[in-house]
Amino acid sequence: MPMPPRAPRAAALVSFVVLAASLPGCGDDKGEGHEDLSRQRLSWSDCPVPDEAQGAGRAPTAAAGGGRWQCTTMKAPRDWDEPRGETIDLALVRATTTGTEKGRIGSLIFNFGGPGGSGVSALPSFGDQYAKLRTRYDLVSFDPRGVGASAPVICQNGRQLDAHFQQDATPDNAAERTALLDNTRDFNSSCAKNSGAMLPHVRTTDAARDLDLMRRVLGDAKLYYFGISYGTELGGVYAHLFPRRVGRAVLDAVVDPSRSSEQGALGQARGFQLALDNFAEDCAGRREECPLGDSAAEVESRMVALLKRLDRRPLPGALPRRLTQTAALNGIAQSLYSKDFWDYLIQGLQEAYDGRGQTLMLLSDAMNGRNPNGSYSNIQAANMAINCSDEKARYSVADVRHRLPAFRRAAPLFGEYLAWGMLGCTDWPVPGAADHPEVSAPGAPPILVVGNTGDPATPYEGTHRMARALGKGVGVELTYRGQGHGSYDSGDACVRATVDEYLLAGRVPRSGKVCG
16 A cells, blocks of 8 residues: 555645746756766665664565566765765665566656655555566656655654654643644754754655656666555655656546645545545444444534543553543544555444553554554654645644635534644745646657545545646646555456556556545
8 A cells, every 4th residue: 555644743745946047957858967867887685674763664675567666876965055065865665577678668666655655565555456567667766855764854762752743733712722833843953953964955846856867877878656645745846847857657546736735634534534424434334344333423523522521531551651532633644545444443442432542542653654563764854844844824823723624624523633734834944845746848749647535645636636737738637436545456357457557558548537
C-alpha cells in the first residue's frame, strides 16, 4: 500500500510550488549545470539495515520474482542555484528487471508519498505488488532530499517527540491554545537548530531536479515514473519543469494542485469524514464482527463521545505514554487509509470502550513514524520541512478560530484537528514559496491520473483538477470506485490491467474510464 501522508495534522493536500521562471534552467533545453554529476557511476551493492530515520527494521534481501534488492547513493547539488557547489548523497534502491535486456524499457522510479516517506524502505516492502511491471523495468525508488538517508532533516529526539505528540492538538481555551502554539514553535526552532543548513533546499522543485538527474544517471532518455499521494505532486512538478523528458508517468492518489493549503485541509476533512462514514456503514451492517453500534450514526456518535472523554481523562496506552484525544484521532485516521486496517480500528475502539488504549496508540505511533525502540523515523520532520518550504500561507490562532465552524461542519470528528493543524508552519524559519504548485505541462505525452472515489487523504476531486491542470491531451483520468488511499495497490483487476498496459505497452486508456 502507498506511504500515507501526514494526516490529519499536516495534511497531504498541502500546496506546493514551482517558480520555474525564477530558477536557473527551468526548461527542457536549459539547466545542464549538473553535467559532471550526470556522468557519475553508481556502485550498487546489498542494502544495509535501514537506519532510524528510514524507519529501522531489517535489511531487504531477496526480491519477489528473483534477484536481490540493491542499494547505492547518488550525488546531487545541495543547492540547485549553485549546481557545482556542495553536494549531498541521495539514497537509492532497485531490483533489476526479471525480463530480457531486449524487452527492458528502462528504470521505473517510484515515490510513495508523505512527503517524508523513505522510498528505500517502502519499495522492498511493497515490491511484490509490482512484479508484472518488473518484467520490463528495473524498479527504483529513493529517499528524497531531507528524507531518510538523504541528508535527513532532524528536529527532535525520541523523548522530545513522545512529548510533542502527547500535546492537545484541539485546544478548548486560551491556555491550551498558547500551549499548542508554544509546542509548535519549539518543534520548528529545533528543526532550525539541528538542520538549518538543509531547510532552504527541500522544496518539491529541488526534488524534481534530483529526479531528472537520477533519470540521466540511470541512463534513461525519458523519465518513467510511478507517483503515489504526494508523489503525484512531485510528478506534476517534474512534468511542468521537463515536459519533453516525460516518458510514461502514473499519478495515483492525486494531490489537488489547484487548492490553497486551507482549501486542501478542508477537502481532506471531508475526505476523512467520507471514509469514516463508509467504515461506520460497513460496521453497522455486520454486527457480529463489528459490535460498535446498531447503526452507522451510533457507531460514529460513540467515537465522538470517546474522544470527548479522552480530552478530559486519557487512557493507559503504550506505557508510560497515555492515549490522549490527539493520539486517538491519529490512530483512527491511520486506520482509514485502507479497508485492510478496519479490523484494527474495530479492535482499538473495543479496547478503548473497555478502558484500554494500546491498539489505538500503536496505530498513532505508526502514523507518527515511531520505531519499536522509541526512536522515530524522520517522516514528520521531513514532512514539515517540505510542506512549509513549499506552502506560502502562514496562519494565526485568530485565523484558525475564524475557520473552525466550516471545518466542524465538514467533519465532526476530524475538523478541529485539521483546522488547528494549519498552525504547523507558524514561525517556520524558511519562507514558503507560493499558494499552490504549477503543474501545467504543454508538450508532455499522456500522463495517467488515477483517483479513488473513497480516498480519505487525497480526495477524489483532485483527480480531475490535476488532469485539467496538466493540460489538454496530457492528463488522462482513470477512476476507481473503492475505499482507501490509492488505487493500484487495492488489487482491483481493472485498475491493475489498465495501468500495466499503459506502462508496459504504452496503451493510453480513454480518459474517464471507470473501474470497480
